Amino acid sequence: MTGGSDYASVVARRDEIVRASVGIDYARYETGTVGFDYERLLAEAGCDLDEVRRIQRGTAVGDTPLVELHNLTELVRAVSIEGRGARLFVKDEAANPSGSFKDRRAALSIHEALRRGRAGVAAATSGNYGAAVASQAAKAGLRCIVVQEAFDSRGVAQPEIEEKTRACEAYGAEVLRLSVGPELFYVFLRVLEETNFFNASLYTPFSIVGIETLGVELVEQVRAAAGRDPDVVVVTHAGGGNVTGTARGLRRAGATATQVVAASVDLAGLHMASDNDFNRKSFTTGHTGFALPFTTWPDRVDVPRNAARPLRYIDRFVTVSQGEVFYATELLAELEGLERGPAGNTSLAAAMALARELPSDAVLVVQETEYTGAGKHPLAQLALAREMGIEIRRGDPRENRPGRAIVIPDHPSGVAVRDVDLDHVRRSYLRHTLEALPAACELGEADVTFLCDETRWDEARVRRELEEVLHDGA
């Protein structure tokens, strides 16, 4: 494959580069103009659950402990009305080899890279997934390149990402650190083209089926510990893989009545591609800057068809503030002896609020933790925030303003969730679908069926909403 290495030329070759790098012919799964056979894509490109478990156990991934949070439960009950306050559990995913649930995804990607005889793997990620891919690649004897968005134009690194740079390098990976901007994808495409390494994308079927084991283990462990299925599972939501894989695992284990709640840190007002805002976010993932675009437009990623399709699985979508997540992180350390996160504790902050709505015999599970350490810690984030002129104080979490004020709740009763209107998100999804529709193309029957699966609306509702979106756009 030849051609220019300038931005426009490389981005124009995107489809062929990506196809070669993941080895999946996505066109085979198309059922219409926008529709594709999602279940067949996952079934054919992934592996069955027993095989996934066997692969993961081969590299000590998974089988993480489920920990009951007795003190946090008691604290929640102290601020709830009598008879309320669900039992809180957390799945301690920090016990995975590189310290997060991302090892589950990486294990499958590396398995696939080995199966395809690639010499190495590459991943575009500034988060835990980079460390997970580097760790799994190290075990498999594959070379590894991780491309990160790491620092602003002043050269100031986001401390959590600097820790991820260190972790990737500790596992022997080459790390390309970039300043702020979505053109990271251009650099990544050039790496793929030059090396022919396997694209360990977060959004392939391999990466998603790798998370299903988390949901299955969680149900098995809750049944053993509490003699019932989990009533609610709260998932920190960013790119959509965590929600998708976990919810699919819950279904596989037969926990069909369990409510799946997606939780994101509210970063409203901060621009994700802004050099100025980069070090004002205090969070590198689990936030609305990823969650909203990825939920309303999942195919915006580095593969043609994203295997993470969160709208299919989310029963309720809530946000929490930055200060509430730091608060939950502090309480997890000081009341439960678990120093974890912070970003992964987004779901824990939401859980503290949601548990107050539930009866005391209900079971609410926070489905992940992540390791903590230098840079990847509330102290490091708050120190940087102070340097950036952001006010930090105790108070009413509703006064938290991303980029201006981080408000640590002045009482546990102040922790609350804000609901995101899922119908609004679904309409936005349909708008993106129509905007991406090639000129002179119309939606056929198979497309409408696909959109029903995507939105969980019936056919009449999908057709009506499509008409309204078209009308609004005209």
Added chain:
Amino acid sequence: MQTAERVGDGTWVEIRQEVLQPGERAPQVPDDTQRVPLELRARGRLVGGGAPGESVEIETRAGRRLSGTLVDASPAYHHGFGAPVPELSAAADQARTILSDRRAGRTG
């Protein structure tokens, strides 16, 4: 300030490239990002020696050769924890008090 001392062949170093210039940024990026270059930094073993500010070549841990401007030899990790945040420890103290009061009330 960096000393301009030569760095020997095989030393672990950091290089810098400007991948895109301000006028070449993707159209969708906001103005503040448009005004600055897209910068890349990579680390590896220096091939053949060089001095800070010079154009050099490195071999990365993935076995690739990359070229760029030499910016640092034996680059350190500077991230840490920073100062204690009293707002957090005070919040934890309050939570402990709420818990102990509740437990005392139940047993007493």
